[in-house]
Amino acid sequence: MFNWNDLIYFLELARQSRLMPAARRLKVDHTTVSRRIAELEKDLSVKLFDRKPDGFVLTEQGHRLFAIAERIEQEAGEIHESIRAAPSAPTGRVRVASMEGIGAFFLAERFAELSEKEPGIVVELVTERHLINLTKREADISISFVPPTGQRLVVRKMGQFRLALYAAPDYIRRRGLPGAVAELPAHAFVDYVEDLVAIQPVHWLLDVLDPSNVAFRSTSMHAQQNAIAGGAGIGLLPLFSAKSNPRLIPVLADEVVVMRDVYVSVHEDLEFMGRVKAVMRHLTEIFRRDAAFLNEL
Incomplete structure (x- = not known):
């Protein structure tokens, strides 16, 4: 039987692709991350990562485990929300992928507003020239000018x-x-x-x-x-x-x-997580509020 705690190390390495960034987020030494991954692979008798020059890449079995581990993570996070006596503010990291222009000139300043309303949420804004793959969990939310395709994606036209x-x-x-x-x-x-x-x-x-x-x-x-x-x-x-x-x-x-047009997408496994819902609400609000700024000279 494998150690459930090893899934925490597995998820972080899958998201960061490198030992050092994963270790910093987990607040452990990078050798600990390497050891825990090796133990998990040994316990499951599968290879979860291919070690490449540019980092750790999930194998086919690794992608399968990633989907399962994220569901476990989500369910674990909902335990407190389900049984707590009083509501609490959402916390955690939300990675948002967008194109460089709208990310730098529009979203960044408005995410600063979110940090005032929801101080427990840390937005990681990733800008790329290509569409980020939400199905592979390269980000939690995608903002794009074309509707992305992929399994189990919730895609909404947010504005223009x-x-x-x-x-x-x-x-x-x-x-x-x-x-x-x-x-x-x-x-x-x-x-x-x-x-x-x-x-x-x-x-x-x-x-x-x-x-x-x-x-x-x-x-x-x-x-x-x-x-x-x-x-x-x-x-x-x-x-x-x-x-x-x-x-x-x-x-x-x-x-x-x-x-x-502007489309906002999220994987359906993440749609109802508290921190993701808070970011989605904020995006809906700013695109509605700032429609004139976006569309009028």
Whole structure:
């Protein structure tokens, strides 16, 4: 019979992928984590991790155990909620995955509000160019511009945001301000690196035109915005980020209107956990409250 406590070490290593980060979260030495995993594998007579240069990767049997261990963790966490005499505030870590732009320019500041309301919850905001896999528990909640697919996912359209063309005064002095959409091909643009676009709806400039004259490309929306503000060219930016820089001037605002939906997803095994529910409520609130900020110039 295996030691139930070894599941705690197994879950943390599966989530962190490396011994040292897992050991820091568990407040033990990394050799303890290694030893407990080895004992668990021995007791179960299975290999749970493949040791790779970039960390520990779950095997097929490891993924099966991970799903079971998370259910056990969830049930254990609900014991106190079910039998306590008085309600208590949700606590724990919630990992939220999003794209870089909306994470940095919109979500980060608003998660600071959540920390005031729910001080026991620690949000870990992970920004990636690709969609995080919730089925593999790479995050607890995903915020994306396309509805993700996967087994047992709860996906909700949370809201939408607008994008507009912007340019800087330096660029306008040099090249002039286009007076119509038909004049755009004559201008220089800032755009994404085409072959590194992981999610096609993020390559939003293609909703307006496929520019033949690109002065600057980047995989980072933040870098693109700074390049536009520096006068490199015209670019398409979400209002939630462009509003943060007074050097950005809208271009053809009445003629060019690009919209993107925002989807929030959670695995159904986590949907009713107290800390996850609290973060989901907060996301629902901010997207409803800040709809005008997201959609109006």
